[in-house]
Amino acid sequence: xxxxxxxxxxxxxxxxxxxxxxxxxxxxxxxxxxxxxxxxxxxxxxxxxxxxxxxxxxxxxxxxxxxxxxxxxxxxxxxxxxxxxxxxxxxxxxxxxxxxxxxxxxxxxxxxxxxxxxxxxxxxxxxxxxxxxxxxxxxxxxxx
Amino acid sequence: xxxxxxxxxxxxxxxxxxxxxxxxxxxxxxxxxxxxxxxxxxxxxxxxxxxxxxxxxxxxxxxxxxxxxxxxxxxxxxxxxxxxxxxxxxxxxxxxxxxxxxxxxxxxxxxxxxxxxxxxxxxxxxxxxxxxxxxxxxxxxxxx
DNA sequence: CTAAGTGTACTAGATGAAATAATACAGTTA
DNA sequence: TAACTGTATTATTTCATCTAGTACACTTAG
Numbered sequence: 001x002x003x004x005x006x007x008x009x010x011x012x013x014x015x016x017x018x019x020x021x022x023x024x025x026x027x028x029x030x031x032x033x034x035x036x037x038x039x040x041x042x043x044x045x046x047x048x049x050x051x052x053x054x055x056x057x058x059x060x061x062x063x064x065x066x067x068x069x070x071x072x073x074x075x076x077x078x079x080x081x082x083x084x085x086x087x088x089x090x091x092x093x094x095x096x097x098x099x100x101x102x103x104x105x106x107x108x109x110x111x112x113x114x115x116x117x118x119x120x121x122x123x124x125x126x127x128x129x130x131x132x133x134x135x136x137x138x139x140x141x142x143x144x
Numbered sequence: 145x146x147x148x149x150x151x152x153x154x155x156x157x158x159x160x161x162x163x164x165x166x167x168x169x170x171x172x173x174x175x176x177x178x179x180x181x182x183x184x185x186x187x188x189x190x191x192x193x194x195x196x197x198x199x200x201x202x203x204x205x206x207x208x209x210x211x212x213x214x215x216x217x218x219x220x221x222x223x224x225x226x227x228x229x230x231x232x233x234x235x236x237x238x239x240x241x242x243x244x245x246x247x248x249x250x251x252x253x254x255x256x257x258x259x260x261x262x263x264x265x266x267x268x269x270x271x272x273x274x275x276x277x278x279x280x281x282x283x284x285x286x287x288x
Numbered sequence: 289c290t291a292a293g294t295g296t297a298c299t300a301g302a303t304g305a306a307a308t309a310a311t312a313c314a315g316t317t318a
Numbered sequence: 319t320a321a322c323t324g325t326a327t328t329a330t331t332t333c334a335t336c337t338a339g340t341a342c343a344c345t346t347a348g
Binding site for chain 3: 011012013047048049050051054068069070071072
């Protein structure tokens, strides 16, 4: 379910947040569904419980999760809506990234094609070349 | 020339690298041209010389710069080519980013439009030193 | 030659984020 | 009661970044 890269520059707790968000957006996890317990996931991933909780509490703060002491953590009802709204900011990042690509002299067609592929295969993830012309994805070290 | 954000999560030396790359790609800095000295830039930006040198030595290692002891640092002849080749990897980042946008239910048209805007106005960044069509700088990129 | 500039190298220290470790407390449930 | 759950706290470690200070070798203008 989770794929943590301890060598990544991106903090572990952020990787958990990001992957959990992706699971919600992709519909794998649905509202009301219970997510792995803090301790359970810490054992499964061989990660300190505090790190898991840091991710969970942050998601709870954002309203994505609903933490219930004694019971567990559950996907919030409006999790998908909240995440979708935030993703709109990624359009700016997309434009900025595309500017660098444009400056490098890469054909616009190639950038457009990348977007087309993304919309054709939205569910393809890092370790999961889901169906596509996606080329070898090597390193994701650089998050900038 | 440079615009450093000390509060950004992105290390200062990386910001320098990134902005210098951008200056080369946009044609503001040309091959053979001398860049600010380590000490000079450190004073101008109120940054420790070691930090500047860390950025320069990394760019030298990549072949973007050519450091000449006693003289200065100069833009390498094939700097633009090297950078352009590397930018090709950004196509993968673009696709990954677009996948998240797709999952959020944002119309493909909006993503395509963002790319179109980028190609229409490649020179539009934090610094924008008189390179191309100078336009309103409202883009305030969210660290990275 | 001198002086001021250049890149480079080195050690040392400060700082902050991230992760670990070890407890502890309170609520839920079989 | 026992085993789970989330939550909180403190201390410690680790690491990257940045700063500070010094030093050396080179180039160039005077």
